[in-house]
Amino acid sequence: MYFLLRYTSIDVGQIFKYGSVVFGGICLKETLDPIFFNLYTKVFPLQPVTKAVGEDGCEEDVEPWNSPKNVTTALISAAISGSYLLGSGAITFMASNLIGFGLAVRCISLLKPKSLWSAAALLSGLLLYDVFFVFGTDVMVSVATSIEAPAKFLFPRETVPGATGVQSYPFAILGLGDVVVPGIFVAMMAFVDKELVFEDDREVCQVRNGPYFSSSMVAYVAGLFTCFVVNAVSHSPQPALLYLVPFLLGNALAVSAFRGELMKIIKFERQSQESMVNRMKKEEAE
Numbered sequence: 231m232y233f234l235l236r237y238t239s240i241d242v243g244q245i246f247k248y249g250s251v252v253f254g255g256i257c258l259k260e261t262l263d264p265i266f267f268n269l270y271t272k273v274f275p276l277q278p279v280t281k282a283v284g285e286d287g288c289e290e291d292v293e294p295w296n297s298p299k300n301v302t303t304a305l306i307s308a309a310i311s312g313s314y315l316l317g318s319g320a321i322t323f324m325a326s327n328l329i330g331f332g333l334a335v336r337c338i339s340l341l342k343p344k345s346l347w348s349a350a351a352l353l354s355g356l357l358l359y360d361v362f363f364v365f366g367t368d369v370m371v372s373v374a375t376s377i378e379a380p381a382k383f384l385f386p387r388e389t390v391p392g393a394t395g396v397q398s399y400p401f402a403i404l405g406l407g408d409v410v411v412p413g414i415f416v417a418m419m420a421f422v423d424k425e426l427v428f429e430d431d432r433e434v435c436q437v438r439n440g441p442y443f444s445s446s447m448v449a450y451v452a453g454l455f456t457c458f459v460v461n462a463v464s465h466s467p468q469p470a471l472l473y474l475v476p477f478l479l480g481n482a483l484a485v486s487a488f489r490g491e492l493m494k495i496i497k498f499e500r501q502s503q504e505s506m507v508n509r510m511k512k513e514e515a516e
Contacts, residue, residue, distance in 0.1 A: 247379040251311050254380050258332025259307040266299045329380035338413040346498040349415045353475050360469035371467045375399050381406050408470040419446040421500045453477035
């Protein structure tokens, strides 16, 4: 994308912008579906629904395409997407963040590494990539500030008077990958709580938050806050993963060491719902 931007006349920005809006709008609708399903079950009688089990083992409700919930979430997503394309100022960046939120949630829900090692390796690999392309070249910053598309999160910031180039950009940027990749790791911590801490054979969405997931959420917020502070003080681009990865991995190791589960957490592999139930039954029989 960087080379297309710099060395060709192809309007990559517009292609990426409209593609992100369409795909992001669909993801936003799917993210809003469970919220509005709970609302409509309390306010309106829904048509009969069919239960289906999703990839994460949680039951999902399959409804007619023209159900009140589906129509409502589709209209809201379309309105937000339209606001991004046609609006200006605060409306645009808020709509962009909402579409980006939908993209991030759906990506996290679809990407499920089996082992903690693979999730940690993904984090570490992208950390090296992020640091190199932010500090070593202008690729990451050029793409992020040149292409206006809802594939990043924007936060208004004060610019230095007389600043030029990147420092004159009126937003602090959080890339989609800075949410999705750490989010995959944090989601893995929910499975650690379910299988290692609680040894619960229910779906992960039915198990209460445990020490690994809860502390990982705190670690993510702390890492992100640190990144924004450094960015505000230095007035220079910062790779968010440089702060998020140490906080997340350090937290997982610290919590496991405190609980005496260090080797278990290092060797942890997520089990399927069926294998978890079978293991629990075998242990009960013994």
